[in-house]
Each structure stands twice: as structure tokens, then as C-alpha cells.
Amino acid sequence: TPWSMDPDDIAVLLFTSGTTGPPKAAVLRHKHIVSYILGTVEFGSAPEEAAALSCVPPYHIAGVSAIASSLYSGRRIVQLSNFDADAWIDLVRDEGVTNAFVVPTMLARIVEALEKRGGVGLPSLRAISYGGGKMPLSVIERAMRSFPPHTDFTNAYGLTETSSTLTVLGPEDHRTAAASEVTEVRQRLASVGRALPGIELEIRDADGKPVGPRERGEICVRGEQVSGEYLGKGTRVGSDGFFPTRDAGWIDEENYLFLEGRADDIIVRGGENMSPGEIEDVLLEHPSVADCAVVGVPDEQWGEAVAAAIVVKPGESVGADELREFVKQRLRSSRAPQHIAFRAELPYNETGKLLRRVVREDLTEGNS
Structure with missing residues (x-):
């Protein structure tokens, strides 16, 4: 046969x-x-x-x-x-x-x-x-x-x-x-x-409704190559064929997609949504910063506070206050990390992806 x-x-x-x-x-x-x-x-x-x-x-x-x-x-x-x-x-x-x-x-x-x-x-x-x-x-x-x-x-x-x-x-x-x-x-x-051809892409709000250009939301996709199925857990593909990726992002007027990180990673401080990636990009511009990770940690007053783990370049030195001021000059002051911890290295998995949950656990424990 x-x-x-x-x-x-x-x-x-x-x-x-x-x-x-x-x-x-x-x-x-x-x-x-x-x-x-x-x-x-x-x-x-x-x-x-x-x-x-x-x-x-x-x-x-x-x-x-x-x-x-x-x-x-x-x-x-x-x-x-x-x-x-x-x-x-x-x-x-x-x-x-x-x-x-x-x-x-x-x-x-x-x-x-x-x-x-x-x-x-x-x-x-x-x-x-x-x-x-x-x-x-x-x-x-x-x-x-x-x-x-x-x-x-x-x-x-x-x-x-x-x-x-x-x-x-x-x-x-x-x-x-x-x-x-x-x-x-x-x-x-x-x-x-x-x-790519054959892929449909939408940005949706918390209610699952499509949003316009430059509005942030969850990236949802549809296409023949999309599975969205997990062993023993069924599928997360909706009745309309769209798969919610749990990635956050936005699309410009020419349909270019910009990532904001995982939807679960978005920091909500006093009702304001903040993208860790936006803050990380600024911190990486500092000449003394080799690597960094920004997460939200529990805060009694604001719900969540911005926290950052920083890896300094060999032979360089920089203080927490200097980094906060560096962020304030380039973004809104609310985005400046309230908590900054210096680490020798950051946790990555075997494929080079940042283990943000490990960073969050580390910084939450350090601020409790």
C-alpha cells in the first residue's frame, strides 16, 4: 500500500x-x-x-x-x-x-x-x-x-x-x-x-473589537497555517477563525506591525497602560547599560509600579537616580522605574528569550 x-x-x-x-x-x-x-x-x-x-x-x-x-x-x-x-x-x-x-x-x-x-x-x-x-x-x-x-x-x-x-x-x-x-x-x-500573503491580522481591544491605526491592543491572526491548538487543552481559535496571540501591539497607517511585548506583560499603573518594551528601549540607549528588563511589581498605591533589572557594561558604572532621570527626559515621568536592581545577568531560555516571569518574581521578592 x-x-x-x-x-x-x-x-x-x-x-x-x-x-x-x-x-x-x-x-x-x-x-x-x-x-x-x-x-x-x-x-x-x-x-x-x-x-x-x-x-x-x-x-x-x-x-x-x-x-x-x-x-x-x-x-x-x-x-x-x-x-x-x-x-x-x-x-x-x-x-x-x-x-x-x-x-x-x-x-x-x-x-x-x-x-x-x-x-x-x-x-x-x-x-x-x-x-x-x-x-x-x-x-x-x-x-x-x-x-x-x-x-x-x-x-x-x-x-x-x-x-x-x-x-x-x-x-x-x-x-x-x-x-x-x-x-x-x-x-x-x-x-x-x-x-504575509494569506495572513489576516487585526488589533483588538479588551472587548475583542478591532481598533484603528496606532491604537494598542492584542494581536489576532487568521490563516491556513495558524493552529492555535494545545495538546489536551483544545483550541484557542475563535468562531471567526482568529487566534488571539496574547501579544500586544499596534499597526500604523501603512499596515506595519509594531510589537509591545506580551499582553500579560503590560504594566498598569494607576489605570495607565505602559509597555515594558518602550521603557527598555530608552534604558538601552544609555551608554552604560548592556541589558535590561522592565516589569510591573505589586504596589499598594498604584496597583503596579515600574521595576527594572539592569546589567551594566563591563568597566562602566551608573546609579539608579541617573537612570530614572534618563528615562524621565525621554518619556513621561510616570514611566521612570520606581524600583531599579542591578544584576550580573538576566535570565534567558535556551532560545534566547527573556524569562520575564523570573525577573518579575526576583524584583517582586526584592521589593516585598
Whole structure:
């Protein structure tokens, strides 16, 4: 009997990252993954010399989609089992890697390593895709200066439950935004681009109603690649076919999507909603700050207070009051962290995602 497979059969079970709560087993069926691959990759389209570097674990949706995409397009796959910035650079150079995917924390470390090396040549590298978290604007700007001019950048936003990528900020978007002096256009470099063909995207308020441009809410998506199903827990896809991602964000007038972090991460201080990412972006602009995480912690007067964990660059020093004033000068005073704690490092999972719930527990305990 010829081998056959039902499109509705389970293809893979992948656990979600667990950054805000316990991981759940997302169910991806063959029809979801096939829909994603057929919608984004042309069969056998890769040139003979093409090689894709995978440094994301195969139990992460980015690792699964990268391998499947490379196989379908005909790219040679190069694997880096344990990420190290210098090892990544050496492997790209030695193996003639043409395409690579990284998460924001990886790209930041690669840029630092390139800057320390004084501009190592990576002539084979044609394209870098990044995703899996919010990319600080300062990091991508440095990256575009550090890599060869012929290297294209693509920002991809997606989830485990959606079989990977939903929106893309492509190479031309990067070049246009980086070169523009128009604030609204340059700002798009901090976006995750626009929805892929076949993907419908809406921003909805707390009542589940769609909102207009630049209004913040929950990102909801619909498309054939979207599963939204969890093992033993059923589906979270609504009767209208839309899946609520639990990610917060907004869309501009040209349909570029901007992430604000997880909806659960939004800080509510005295009835005012605050995005941790907005405050983190400002803190990362300070010359002494290497890394940071902003969370809400319980506060009797305001409901929640803004708290920040700060990692200072080696050889630098900065005080809490200086950082508060730095934020106040660039944002409203209410967004300046009430509590600031200095840490040697921040907790990340194996795929480079910040474990914000661990930071919240740490800072809540420190302020109790």
C-alpha cells in the first residue's frame, strides 16, 4: 500500500517558550506546516552554493521552519549546536554560509564580536533573518553597519502556534527606513513589517473589537497555517477563525506591525497602560547599560509600579537616580522605574528569550 498521510494528522508537538507561564504543547498538523512552507518558499529555488546556518534548537518553531524551508528550497544546512558569537562568525566564514537566522540576543552578541574584531569579512553572507523577540532599534542599526553592504536583513514575527512567520520586514524596508529622515518611515525599522500573503491580522481591544491605526491592543491572526491548538487543552481559535496571540501591539497607517511585548506583560499603573518594551528601549540607549528588563511589581498605591533589572557594561558604572532621570527626559515621568536592581545577568531560555516571569518574581521578592 502506498504510504499516505492525512493533512489533519499531527506533524509535530512543540512546547511554547514558557516566558510568561508554564510551557504548553502546541499541536501543529501537516496542513499547517505545509501551508506555511508553500506560502513562503519556492521549491528548489536556492542556488547550488547556498548554505543556511541554523543555530536555533530543533525543538523551537524557528528551528523546525528553518530546516523545512531549507530542505524544500534545496539549501545545504549548517548546524551550530551551541551558540557562541565567535564560533558563529567563524562558521559563517569557513562554511560559506549564505543565509542565517538569529534571535535578538544572538544578533547583539554577534555585533559586539564583529566590532571587537574590527570588521571581519563575511563575503558569503547574503541574508540574515531575525526574530523570536523584540529587537532594540540600536542593535539593528549597529548590525546594518557591521555586516557587509550586500547582506540583506529580514525581521520575521511569528509564534509556535502559527507554524512560524506571520509578518515580515524585508530587506528593502530595512534600507528605506534606515536611509529616511522622515520619523514615521524611520520608525518602521523597529517594526516587524507587514502580514504575509494569506495572513489576516487585526488589533483588538479588551472587548475583542478591532481598533484603528496606532491604537494598542492584542494581536489576532487568521490563516491556513495558524493552529492555535494545545495538546489536551483544545483550541484557542475563535468562531471567526482568529487566534488571539496574547501579544500586544499596534499597526500604523501603512499596515506595519509594531510589537509591545506580551499582553500579560503590560504594566498598569494607576489605570495607565505602559509597555515594558518602550521603557527598555530608552534604558538601552544609555551608554552604560548592556541589558535590561522592565516589569510591573505589586504596589499598594498604584496597583503596579515600574521595576527594572539592569546589567551594566563591563568597566562602566551608573546609579539608579541617573537612570530614572534618563528615562524621565525621554518619556513621561510616570514611566521612570520606581524600583531599579542591578544584576550580573538576566535570565534567558535556551532560545534566547527573556524569562520575564523570573525577573518579575526576583524584583517582586526584592521589593516585598
